[in-house]
Amino acid sequence: MDGSAGTTKRRFACTVDELDKGESMTVPGDVPIALYRNDEGEFYATADTCTHEDWSLGEDSDLESNEVVCPLHMARFDIRSGEALCFPATVALKTYEVEVEDGKVYVLA
């Protein structure tokens, strides 16, 4: 949102119907982003790569309410804040804003 000098771009991720509740996907780009849809149907986005080791959370993870579980070593993160909730992850995931407009989902990165 603020960050460095106006470099934020809106990146199309998917249509609302393409991502079911409780699912995630990876939005490709210079920096891959994990997009999640929680049980309430809300969208959140974080960096795609687990901060513990190199693992794509968008491609393969378990979403439990607003927590994403990395299946490699079971670290958990809050998808709303990026906060690392348990060992072995100690570094938060970067988070990104999500916009939904006309049935399309965008991430701001």
Ligand code: FES
């Ligand atoms: S790579 Fe995600 S917990 Fe280890």
